[in-house]
Amino acid sequence: xxxxxxxxxxxxxxxxxxxxxxxxxxxxxxxxxxxxxxxxxxxxxxxxxxxxxxxxxxxxxxxxxxxxxxxxxxxxxxxxxxxxxxxxxxxxxxxxxxxxxxxxxxxxxxxxxxxxxxxxxxxxxxxxxxxxxxxxxxxxxxxxxxxxxxxxxxxxxxxxxxxxxxxxxxxxxxxxxxxxxxxxxxxxxx
Amino acid sequence: xxxxxxxxxxxxxxxxxxxxxxxxxxxxxxxxxxxxxxxxxxxxxxxxxxxxxxxxxxxxxxxxxxxxxxxxxxxxxxxxxxxxxxxxxxxxxxxxxxxxxxxxxxxxx
Numbered sequence: 128x129x130x131x132x133x134x135x136x137x138x139x140x141x142x143x144x145x146x147x148x149x150x151x152x153x154x155x156x157x158x159x160x161x162x163x164x165x166x167x168x169x170x171x172x173x174x175x176x177x178x179x180x181x182x183x184x185x186x187x188x189x190x191x192x193x194x195x196x197x198x199x200x201x202x203x204x205x206x207x208x209x210x211x212x213x214x215x216x217x218x219x220x221x222x223x224x225x226x227x228x229x230x231x232x233x234x235x236x237x238x239x240x241x242x243x244x245x246x247x248x249x250x251x252x253x254x255x256x257x258x259x260x261x262x263x264x265x266x267x268x269x270x271x272x273x274x275x276x277x278x279x280x281x282x283x284x285x286x287x288x289x290x291x292x293x294x295x296x297x298x299x300x301x302x303x304x305x306x307x308x309x310x311x312x313x314x315x316x317x
Numbered sequence: 318x319x320x321x322x323x324x325x326x327x328x329x330x331x332x333x334x335x336x337x338x339x340x341x342x343x344x345x346x347x348x349x350x351x352x353x354x355x356x357x358x359x360x361x362x363x364x365x366x367x368x369x370x371x372x373x374x375x376x377x378x379x380x381x382x383x384x385x386x387x388x389x390x391x392x393x394x395x396x397x398x399x400x401x402x403x404x405x406x407x408x409x410x411x412x413x414x415x416x417x418x419x420x421x422x423x424x425x426x
Binding site for chain 2: 175203206210255256262265270271275
């Protein structure tokens with residue numbers, strides 16, 4: 128085993144010893160958890176564990192009457208994010224966990240997912256839609272996340288991703304810009 | 318996901334029922350590549366009952382398509398659901414795959 132005490136890197140929040148359930152930290156640092164009712168899951172680097180994560184979050188979204196298109200989008204993005212964390216982040220090491228923190232409100236779902244490995248630079252990922260890449264069997268996960276979520280943000284180290292999807296069925300779905308303080312904009316797409 | 322295969326006309330029909338997620342992608346790879354390794358490297362994937370497809374499963378379809386093409390055959394897609402069609406368009410894989418409204422049409426073309 129590569130690590131004696133495997134844990135997920137959760138950016139500044141982790142280093143400050145803050146648990147997501149503690150609520151938002153003051154000061155507005157870029158890795159703070161915004162206000163909300165945060166839940167936390169930690170699963171092993173095993174693809175079968177993805178269903179546990181999806182099941183928990185899908186149940187919350189369904190309870191909040193999210194639109195079927197939203198449910199599909201979140202399921203797809205979540206699958207891609209967890210697979211990437213297991214495969215590229217934790218290098219398929221089953222002893223290393225993937226950490227998922229999520230907050231579901233009637234207006235939006237925010238998912239923060241981190242792994243124990245090295246990050247990456249999203250801008251360096253080739254566009255799989257380009258002619259020279261269209262025949263490559265891999266490399267579409269990031270693009271799908273960006274296409275199906277309203278916001279995709281990576282931590283500066285690239286080992287934590289934040290996914291946001293607004294509930295189109297909610298009249299208050301899109302908050303003011305002031306509420307959107309989820310870190311840098313390494314990668315985002317609508 | 319449930320995968321059903323049958324011989325029809327001059328090729329194979331592979332029906333994908335349910336969710337083509339990362340776990341199912343491994344099984345799909347094995348099934349498709351085995352079929353396309355036979356002396357009939359022609360297959361149609363019936364996507365009319367596929368409600369989800371992740372990038373790994375898309376990658377399997379691409380690999381199978383390249384294998385079939387290399388062997389002088391084909392892998393064609395038939396009757397994708399609305400969500401599958403959307404994924405194929407979003408990834409622009411509509412440029413790579415021949416997509417047909419139904420299985421019969423895919424086999425006859």
